[in-house]
Amino acid sequence: MRLALAIASFVVLIVHGVVFYDQFFHRWERHQEAYFDQARALSKNQQERAELEARAPRIEQVIVTSFGDTRVDRCGTCHIAADDPRFQGHAQPLRTHSYSAALGDTLRNGRWERRHKFSDFGCTVCHDGQGRGLENYYSHGEDPYWPEPLLGFVTQANWRAEFKPHLRGPEYLEANCAQCHTEENFAGTPHVSRGRKLFFSMNCYGCHRIEGMSEGTLGPDLTEVGKKWRVDYLWESIVDPRANLATSFMPKFQLSDADVESLVIFLKSRRGMNFAETSLARYRATHAAEIKPAAQPAGVRGEDLVREHACTACHKLGAEDGGIAPDLTFEGLLKDEDWIFEHFRNPRSRIPDSIMPAFRFPEEEFHAMAGYLAGRKSPPAPASPAETYQGLCARCHGEKGNGQGKVAYYLDPAPRDLTKAGFMNSKPRERLLHSIETGVPGTSMPAWGKILPPERAEAMLGYVLTTFTREPRREQAAHRVPEANPVASSAGSIAHGEQIFVQRCSGCHGRKADGKGPNSLDIVPRPRNLRNSFFVAALSDRRLFDSILYGVQGTAMPAWIDYGLSQQDVGDIVNFIRSLNQKPTGSQYARR
Amino acid sequence: MSQATKEAGLWTAVKELPGNFWSSIFRNPLPSSDLERASTSFTNFFLHIHPVKVHRNTLRPIYTLGLGLISFFLFLILMVTGILLMFYYVPSTTQAYDRMLDLRGSVAFGTFLRNMHRWSAHGMVAVVFLHMCRVFLTGAYKKPREFNWVLGVGLLLVTLFLSFTGYLLPWDQLAFWAITVGTSIAGYAPLVGQQIKFLLLGDATVGQEALLRFYVLHVAVLPATLMLLIGVHFWRIRKDGGLSRPEEPANLAVRVTAVPVEKAVEEKKRTYGLVGFVRGPFTKIGNIPDNSVYSWPNLLMAELFVFVLTVAAILTLSLLFHAPLEEPVNVMHPPNPAKAPWYFLGLQEMVSYSAFWGGIGIPTVFVLLLLLAPYLDRNPRGVGRWFARERLLANTIFITLVVVKVIFIVIGAFFRGPNWSFVSPW
Structure with a gap:
């Protein structure tokens, strides 16, 4: 035991030694001593040499109170030569901070004078980092917990490796320049200006709100995004929106690395209230200004507006394809002007689960653009079914017919997987043909009958069934379903229907019947949104009864007749579903 | 003479000061006998939370x-x-x-x-x-x-x-x-x-x-x-x-002798220390073999x-x-x-x-x-x-x-x- 005691005591002693050594021999002291030595060697002045001789290492700090919260910047403890012009060629940390006319520094009588004096501005106002830290790991923000690593100089260990090379470079400092230099086209912050332009030209403003700049509500508010997030997160959110939120429907836009960088720098500069404004100025700016994109001169043609507003950042139009939203090339044949106009004003009034933002353009512009799109009436050249499929259908249903076209992710309901024989073969051929010819109301499936004559639509269906579905049809036992709902709609019937719905259906279809029940995320295709009035109104009672009683083959919808639902129950459910959807007036697509 | 004694006394006091100071704090020398061991535990504020024997x-x-x-x-x-x-x-x-x-x-x-x-x-x-x-x-x-x-x-x-x-x-x-x-x-x-x-x-x-x-x-x-x-x-x-x-084990079993308090107080013939009133396994009267150490x-x-x-x-x-x-x-x-x-x-x-x-x-x-x-x-x-x-x-x-x-x-x-x-x- 005595030996063990001796060993333990020895450990205690050793640890004390190490701790004391750490405590009394700092790296920054060595930097400062090196500086004193070198400065003495460089000095031509006897008195200065004597002063340097007398100096002992100490923590150098600047307390900055003029820019937001009080900052304590101790960077000068290591970077002690930052303001000593004799150290320009030296290695860090003993190097002079560069002088630059672009930063406003002036050369007078051979001596540079700084515009942004360290004694006034400190260091972290521009560079970020942790002012109080005295070790690289903390002060430079290499510690992954520190929210503000040195902008453009430090990438933290846990950042995605493929982003790191993009996130270095002095241009990132512009995000902090813009905290004071808020002018829109300030010469010192070209990346911020470019990012701001991209924010509008890529239609970011349609979904995102930035106080005083845009009013989008579909995506997160970006007013303080630069305060909340590091540059790696901003980069990731733009190039891979689903990395952080699996259910995000933000599109992956086609942006070059330089575009993404400018956007990241712009977003990093969004920190809510910045140093340049007072709370009062902020209040005035946000409450007085009406937010409007720059007004267009009267009589601008719709075609120019469509280009101006960058519709092809998402949509396909002729040769340009944003790869996110439906093809507008034949819009004039498929939709009429009224529909397009109403859809502009509020996309979800026509396609309830659309992700297209409701832009706040003036009505004249909507009219002009609707007129232009409605005028696109040149039909595609006649071609074989295979070519027609690749031209018109593949963008949504996928080149292999599996419902995984390049815009499929952004469509709700998703395009049908045409390879699923269970579904395709359980539905009568007339219904499939009907969907092609008249479209599916309330969804992005247009009425192709307006482009394809009946025999070509027929040929298209044949092509799809033989190419993608392949399995031959088998005759199925006849379903016993009524033509029309035998249960009269009444308050009692609806209440009973709701009760059954909540018990049996809400797990997938959701308590609100909007198709977003707790199980819905695990189901492909997703459960139907039963509040999509256009869709529900177009359903016959017969089809509702059939789907509920006998299930929908090739989907997760079970045959409820096996679980004891009677015709009476189903009738009540149908009445409940109908009661949720007021019958849309006007054309099957339009509701006024 | 008295002067000398006084001086000698002061001198002795100074000479013995460290020892006296020490012994005023620690009343016992480093113990060498069981009695001293017990006493050390008993008389030190920080040690008296311990029993004398465990x-x-x-x-x-x-x-x-x-x-x-x-x-x-x-x-x-x-x-x-x-x-x-x-x-x-x-x-x-x-x-x-x-x-x-x-x-x-x-x-x-x-x-x-x-x-x-x-x-x-x-x-x-x-x-x-x-x-x-x-x-x-x-x-x-x-x-x-x-x-x-x-x-x-x-x-x-x-x-x-x-x-x-x-x-x-x-x-x-x-x-x-x-x-x-x-x-x-x-x-x-x-x-x-x-x-x-x-x-x-x-x-x-x-x-x-x-x-x-x-x-x-x-x-x-x-x-x-x-x-x-x-x-x-x-x-x-x-x-x-x-x-x-x-x-x-049975051969080491301690017989606990409970002393009725009233009786102890009434009987004037023997005086008990406070220890004598403490009931429980540690109250030992007589020389009972036990399995404890100091x-x-x-x-x-x-x-x-x-x-x-x-x-x-x-x-x-x-x-x-x-x-x-x-x-x-x-x-x-x-x-x-x-x-x-x-x-x-x-x-x-x-x-x-x-x-x-x-x-x-x-x-x-x-x-x-x-x-x-x-x-x-x-x-x-x-x-x-x-x-x-x-x-x-x-x-x-x-x-x-x-x-x-x-x-x-x-x-x-x-x-x-x-x-x-x-x-x-x-």
Whole structure:
């Protein structure tokens, strides 16, 4: 035991030694001593040499109170030569901070004078980092917990490796320049200006709100995004929106690395209230200004507006394809002007689960653009079914017919997987043909009958069934379903229907019947949104009864007749579903 | 002549001053006989908490594992480092985090102090829990030690709460959200849940009021409570006859002679010291063979050994691992998942199944079971041995509950990812 005691005591002693050594021999002291030595060697002045001789290492700090919260910047403890012009060629940390006319520094009588004096501005106002830290790991923000690593100089260990090379470079400092230099086209912050332009030209403003700049509500508010997030997160959110939120429907836009960088720098500069404004100025700016994109001169043609507003950042139009939203090339044949106009004003009034933002353009512009799109009436050249499929259908249903076209992710309901024989073969051929010819109301499936004559639509269906579905049809036992709902709609019937719905259906279809029940995320295709009035109104009672009683083959919808639902129950459910959807007036697509 | 004597007296006094000073403090020389050993223990304030003699079983490392002592020494380390940290800390939402950065960057030994405090705190929670397991598995809570077990459960709860209140003080993301989760669990209690939560936080959410309250609880109220409970806990150990131990073999059995008090007082013929009135196994009249050894030096050496070992472990840990300090509080941006401190992760895991049962119902039943264990289990056999065969049922139940608890904590700590969904840690 005595030996063990001796060993333990020895450990205690050793640890004390190490701790004391750490405590009394700092790296920054060595930097400062090196500086004193070198400065003495460089000095031509006897008195200065004597002063340097007398100096002992100490923590150098600047307390900055003029820019937001009080900052304590101790960077000068290591970077002690930052303001000593004799150290320009030296290695860090003993190097002079560069002088630059672009930063406003002036050369007078051979001596540079700084515009942004360290004694006034400190260091972290521009560079970020942790002012109080005295070790690289903390002060430079290499510690992954520190929210503000040195902008453009430090990438933290846990950042995605493929982003790191993009996130270095002095241009990132512009995000902090813009905290004071808020002018829109300030010469010192070209990346911020470019990012701001991209924010509008890529239609970011349609979904995102930035106080005083845009009013989008579909995506997160970006007013303080630069305060909340590091540059790696901003980069990731733009190039891979689903990395952080699996259910995000933000599109992956086609942006070059330089575009993404400018956007990241712009977003990093969004920190809510910045140093340049007072709370009062902020209040005035946000409450007085009406937010409007720059007004267009009267009589601008719709075609120019469509280009101006960058519709092809998402949509396909002729040769340009944003790869996110439906093809507008034949819009004039498929939709009429009224529909397009109403859809502009509020996309979800026509396609309830659309992700297209409701832009706040003036009505004249909507009219002009609707007129232009409605005028696109040149039909595609006649071609074989295979070519027609690749031209018109593949963008949504996928080149292999599996419902995984390049815009499929952004469509709700998703395009049908045409390879699923269970579904395709359980539905009568007339219904499939009907969907092609008249479209599916309330969804992005247009009425192709307006482009394809009946025999070509027929040929298209044949092509799809033989190419993608392949399995031959088998005759199925006849379903016993009524033509029309035998249960009269009444308050009692609806209440009973709701009760059954909540018990049996809400797990997938959701308590609100909007198709977003707790199980819905695990189901492909997703459960139907039963509040999509256009869709529900177009359903016959017969089809509702059939789907509920006998299930929908090739989907997760079970045959409820096996679980004891009677015709009476189903009738009540149908009445409940109908009661949720007021019958849309006007054309099957339009509701006024 | 008298002058000379006086001078000689003064001179002698000066010459003997160190020795006199020493002996005025330590009334006994280093002991060389049993009598002196006993006297040393009895007359020193710091030593008199020990009995003069302890049973050999008490000194068997494999029996106690020193866990109670380790908890106490960790508490001492926490007191010392905590008081030093108090010199730098300000319980204010605007200053607390900056003070943490200062501690790390520019206060002498700041990082090291914080590391020691942090790891000792975690260590204390773990060791107090293990101590409880030891006491249960050796059946040491049985008569006459029932109440000391109850005190021990109280000590465990206070320790947990002490650690929990300390968790908030750095005012970083880890602190803020752990306390948000922890106090939300308290909010699930029936009837008074929301009131308790409000009382703790002084507000609807974690903020300045909560920080101040947690600070006061952490540095004043709870340590005082803990010290009081520790005092009673130690006192009861002696009054309950020392640490538990197996029954003596028959040839060594001590016959306890109970002396009726009235009789002793009435009988004027013999005078008894106070010791004579003390009832219980240690009252020895006559020369009864026993199995005990003197505290000095046996018990003291053992204690010193445990102390040095504890200190060495904490120092080494503090040198190797830094106490975490995450991002400054951002109320708008909870980490996903937001996790409670590890010792409450079992609770949080259970809460994810059922808010009331996981957070309040089952823990309350657990604590009640613990408190009542010595009163429910009245079987007097199997005391003083690990995993005694006579206690198979009790031990099995206890171990099962402990294992379940540990499994829940492990799942909560390592297998829970964003949105509390199941993730594999490798």
